[in-house]
Amino acid sequence: MRSTPPASRHWDGSPVLAHRVRRSLQVCPDGVSRLLRCGQSGRYRDCGNRIEWYHRSTERAVRLHPQELPATRVPAVCRWHVSSGVAHPAGDGSSWCRLPHAVVCPTRDTPPTPPELAGLRRSLAVDTRRLIDAGVFTPPPASPDGPASQQAVCRPARPSVQLLYLRYLASQPVEEIQCVAQTRRRDRCTSPLFTPGAPACAWALVPATASSGQLALPAEVMAVYDLNLVPYAEQLRWRAQRCPQHAAAPTAADLAVADWEPFDPLRHHEHIHTRLPATTRRPRSADRARHTARP
Structure with missing residues (x-):
């Protein structure tokens, strides 16, 4: 049995305004409540x-x-x-x-x-x-293959990050992870989590251990962005995915879900890198020429 659709106008000729029923919860723009996940x-x-x-x-x-x-x-x-x-x-x-x-x-x-x-x-x-x-969306750059990749920036597209003694998989490079807090203009903050003045973090090679109940992988080590040595408050800031300004303002609402994904070495084996990232890769021919040019 189907319900009869409502008439387009009232008895007095005024139009009927159909209210759209939203199936998902939304955050009130005027409120400071947390994100309804x-x-x-x-x-x-x-x-x-x-x-x-x-x-x-x-x-x-x-x-x-x-x-x-x-x-x-x-x-x-x-x-x-x-x-x-x-x-x-x-x-x-x-x-x-x-x-x-x-x-x-x-x-x-x-x-x-x-x-x-x-x-x-x-x-x-x-x-x-x-x-x-239309210029609304820009696809992420694809990782180059072949000899040209030796001159490109050597950094994982989805790096592994270790914080609070847990290992996560980021959705984008460390320098591009964006804050999820709401600004005063009621849009998402464009500041990154990575700031030059923040406590220093470093890339490290750690054992590529498997999850509980799983067999170990053939790879012995993997590169992770280690945050375990920074202060505890700084690790909480990264886990909440907030820039330093919004980390000091806990009443600001979140407009997006944090992009951290628990790292599983079996499901995410293609994101395991066995060497530390570098700023640039120098071709071997250039290294050979540089060494031969020395007196």
Whole structure:
């Protein structure tokens, strides 16, 4: 049984204003409350398309496609549903379900997109191209391959950061991690976490140990950005993902979810680097010429 749609005008001829029902919680712009970690919207870093963050019962937040899809179009292994603000990796028995953005992200080639969702993936690719053409979105630079990469900046795109005796995987280079606090203009702070005047941190090679209950990996060491030697308050600032100015103002609201992802050496093995980052890589031919030129 379907409800009758409302009339477009009242009895006196005045138009009926249809109020849009929001399915996700939002932070009041005039309030100073903390971020409601349920259905927070944002844009995916690689493609620029809209996503929604939802927390899971046992793991970190998951990026979901902002719209519900018919369950018949989504394979059973890709169905998600949201209950009481928590995302669950299964269907709820209804004819609608949610979908992780990674399944249809146009910048990802593996795993292959299910045939039922190929059309949605193509439409998201078109949206990404429109955002790039309009100058709204700039895709992150791809890591160069071949000899040209020897002259490029040697730094991981997603570095491993060690703080509070835990290891996390960042979503972007350390120098580009952005503060998540709200400014007085009610937009997100553009200041980075990395500041020259902050206590010094250093890259270090640490054992690439596996998680509890997992076998050790073949790699012996991995490069991490070590914050365990800085003061405890500084580590809390990084964990909260706040710049020094907003770390001193705890009443400022958060406008985004912190990008820290618990590091798993088996799931994130492609982000394990066995050498320390350097500012630049010098080609071996240049090193050889420099040494031969010495008297």
